[in-house]
Amino acid sequence: MKNVTIKDVAKAAGVSYSTVSRALSGSPEISTDTRERILQVCKEMHYTANTVARSMVMRSTKLLGLILTGVNNPFMSELAYHIDRQARARGYNIILCNSGRDLDQEKELFELMIGRQVDGIVLLPSGPESYESLHPYLECIPTVFVGENLRDAQESYVSVDNYRGAYIGVEYLHRLGHRNILYFGRRRGSTTHQLRAEGYAAACQDLGLEPQYCNNTFSSTSIKYGYQLAKQLFAQERHYTAIFAATDTNALGILQAAEEMNIRIPEDFSLLGFDNIQYSSLPRIELTTIEQPMKMLASVAVDSLLEKVQNELAGYSHRVLMPTLVERSSCRALPRAEG
Amino acid sequence: MKNVTIKDVAKAAGVSYSTVSRALSGSPEISTDTRERILQVCKEMHYTANTVARSMVMRSTKLLGLILTGVNNPFMSELAYHIDRQARARGYNIILCNSGRDLDQEKELFELMIGRQVDGIVLLPSGPESYESLHPYLECIPTVFVGENLRDAQESYVSVDNYRGAYIGVEYLHRLGHRNILYFGRRRGSTTHQLRAEGYAAACQDLGLEPQYCNNTFSSTSIKYGYQLAKQLFAQERHYTAIFAATDTNALGILQAAEEMNIRIPEDFSLLGFDNIQYSSLPRIELTTIEQPMKMLASVAVDSLLEKVQNELAGYSHRVLMPTLVERSSCRALPRAEG
DNA sequence: TGGAGTTACGAAAACGTTTCTGAATATTTG
């Protein structure tokens, strides 16, 4: 079962090795009985074709690079899972690379992947700067950006409609009777965040609400930053009945700060997140949130990447998916008196 | 920047392509000035070596297969992250494959990886059956099992000392004054679970405690199963002051059931987990648990795999790491009267 | 200055496939 090549099979079957190749690839230029004889010999000898050699001549590795900032992030690991499933269903395998949210590493990884002759790259970018930073590579290798909204960039991307997501979030809180909704989290830095903030502002405008923000508009998206910012926030007087957190991780930080300061959610105020990472559905967390359809995101990402791979002149495509609200128990309806 | 080969460089530099190869590989059989001239041309032409072609002749792809049941599991994604970091530091990339805890898929993936000529495989197995099931492949390709304790199998593995982990868990609860500790979760099916149960039993014996189990000894490790089993359990009278859950996911299920039935933790009973997945450190969860040192696990796994890869006749190695207790807020000391 | 030893490089083989070209045999057709 070790290192048996197509030549060994050919010798054993008494044919030339090109004939074996034809038998294996299902070419019509071969008689049925010799094909079956060869297939039989292949089975007996435990022949496994050498994909590397095939890649050389076919000029296609059937490999996709998956470059992300860190699989240990629950959002990314979920995406990675579905991307692998979808890719394998299409006959591809994926090479996983963690960039650590570092633009230089990201570049290095692109070079590495290009050297490895991957057929395409699925990129969960470090940030909006990635597009600029990777520009020279993008014309060498089919790439699809996922998660980040590239707007009018000349490159394929798949993302959720962050603007609309924020909008329906505000609508939901409004429907529950909330009239003072604080937006918590980044408002610029990435298009994702910018669009969410814009959607929030637009909904407020349309519903006649006064937009409210917390002072630090550049905080990171980690739980810890959410926690620190929330601590600051809770030291001040509350003028809101609901908080709309820009990400679930931010919301988790809020939860932690609230816990420490004996603030009850949703009794003292409602909390709405964005993303629906796995954490959010855990017992005692039960975060109401706007969901990114991860499986669909992954599926569409792979599909539009492969479209580009298989059709040189396919150009780029922008796919924007609809987010949906998932209700759990971090938001409550306000009594009529306050509405 | 597209498809420039070593021959193109050679032509541009006015040398044979073997000379270019020598310049790139740092061979001493070349004069310093031609080397530098060639390197310069390489840079100008944006030459990137074709790793696939190199793999063919070197008979090494510098690729490792990573086969696990699902990266969307927090334990695995954490491990995957560190495995990638460690592998890349050693000059390897990893191909990620999700087996879905399906033995047939696992086999298929092994065959696929062997066809792809990966240098070795890191396997987070579907279960203890994997060893038997994969036996024919294991002699074809260097493999290291991680997480699962293979005991006296003739194959490399890296795992935590599950027996000892359970033991120190019981010791800890005993120190807090608990004398009635219920063991919650699987007791057989995987060596991991078997060893944890054995460690629990041994500690009870040594400390003069009566071991207690819940009836269903074959439940799965998911949150949902933990939840269902806990619901059953809480319908009965409590004879314990602490529960030792076999896995953090089981503990999460317990938390959920307790929440629903208005049982408070740690006031009504203490809860101790095992694994220290990321979830466990979240606000409102704050699970005290026995930690598996993931980073170390990953690092040792890659190291012992590469040892096997680089030295044909290295044989196998068994590495067992020490778990540690991490205290959060799901356990409390019992008042003296009860101790 | 001539032969031995060293240095620097070109030519060619090899890695394991796929596929193109051509030829031998089998089959059909006028």
Add this chain to the structure above:
DNA sequence: CAAATATTCAGAAACGTTTTCGTAACTCCA
């Protein structure tokens, strides 16, 4: 039944590298 056509296979080229082998050209010492 001969000629045209189809079918089936062998041989060889190609993919882009690394490395072995061979050989010019150079260096060194007598």
